Amino acid sequence: MARVALVTGGTRGIGAAISKALKAAGYKVAANYGGNDAAAEKFKGETDIPVYKWDVSSFEACSEGIKKVEAELGPIDVLINNAGITRDTAFHKMTLEQWSAVINTNLGSLFNMTRPIIEGMRARKFGRIINISSINGQKGQFGQVNYSAAKAGDIGFTKALALETAKAGITVNVICPGYINTEMVQAVPKDVLEKSILPLIPVGRLGEPEEIARTVVFLAADEAGAITGSTLSVNGGQYMA
Ligand SMILES: NC(=O)c1ccc[n+]([C@@H]2O[C@H](COP(=O)([O-])OP(=O)(O)OC[C@H]3O[C@@H](n4cnc5c(N)ncnc54)[C@H](OP(=O)(O)O)[C@@H]3O)[C@@H](O)[C@H]2O)c1
Numbered sequence: 001m002a003r004v005a006l007v008t009g010g011t012r013g014i015g016a017a018i019s020k021a022l023k024a025a026g027y028k029v030a031a032n033y034g035g036n037d038a039a040a041e042k043f044k045g046e047t048d049i050p051v052y053k054w055d056v057s058s059f060e061a062c063s064e065g066i067k068k069v070e071a072e073l074g075p076i077d078v079l080i081n082n083a084g085i086t087r088d089t090a091f092h093k094m095t096l097e098q099w100s101a102v103i104n105t106n107l108g109s110l111f112n113m114t115r116p117i118i119e120g121m122r123a124r125k126f127g128r129i130i131n132i133s134s135i136n137g138q139k140g141q142f143g144q145v146n147y148s149a150a151k152a153g154d155i156g157f158t159k160a161l162a163l164e165t166a167k168a169g170i171t172v173n174v175i176c177p178g179y180i181n182t183e184m185v186q187a188v189p190k191d192v193l194e195k196s197i198l199p200l201i202p203v204g205r206l207g208e209p210e211e212i213a214r215t216v217v218f219l220a221a222d223e224a225g226a227i228t229g230s231t232l233s234v235n236g237g238q239y240m241a
Pocket residue numbers: 008009010011012013014015032033034035036037039040054055056057082083084085105132133134135176177178179180181182183184185
């Protein structure tokens with residue numbers, strides 16, 4: 001029977017590519033999103049992948065949403081914690097709201113999503129948890145104290161949980177994308193991109209969402225059971241941790 005995969009932030013950008021790639025690989029996929037109904041409806045129309053709206057920064061919303069997905073598609077075998085936001089500003093200007101929004105959405109969500117799912121995975125002796133961190137969680141980034149802290153937290157979460165779940169057939173891995181060609185990066189001014197970002201990337205281009213999706217499909221496979229606690233960089237050679 002097809003395994004069930006849930007992708008947070010699965011209707012746009014990197015998440016949409018992950019949802020599509022998992023479907024193409026034979027998974028039954030559910031795509032969560034936060035607020036952009038128009039993008040979610042468009043994605044659903046194009047892919048026939050069911051979409052579910054809830055806020056991953058809320059534990060209650062995640063528990064309810066997961067119950068609904070499991071009732072409709074079956075127990076979740078593969079969880080992709082992909083949803084994320086930025087609220088960039090220099091730390092001395094950062095508000096508590098900017099700090100909390102980024103920490104709760106990019107790091108708190110890993111607890112909110114994984115905690116309700118983990119007991120079922122343990123009972124069934126199978127699970128794949130793949131977290132989407134960032135190069136900026138590995139190396140830090142000017143204007144991103146909140147984001148870098150959250151994304152570094154995703155890496156620590158991955159390693160600790162991988163130890164706890166290894167004997168239960170559950171792998172936990174984290175992918176650190178570099179600059180990927182999505183709306184998040186398209187929002188960067190063109191001259192900043194061309195003068196300050198592209199010259200730092202040895203392959204000389206942005207990564208594509210499909211390149212992250214390919215890495216997810218690799219880690220999600222039944223055959224990938226010995227790959228756990230890994231941090232995979234997909235950054236065009238920009239940073240080698
Ligand atoms: N793009 C890059 O270069 C890059 C690099 C490194 C890491 N990343 C990481 O990769 C992940 C995906 O990034 P992206 O560039 O694809 O972002 P994106 O295009 O902005 O898409 C973000 C997705 O996350 C969802 N989302 C945001 N906040 C949410 C919330 N509170 N609850 C539920 N869903 C929420 C969005 O839903 P709506 O559509 O409803 O808004 C959307 O589906 C993020 O974790 C990001 O930090 C990206």
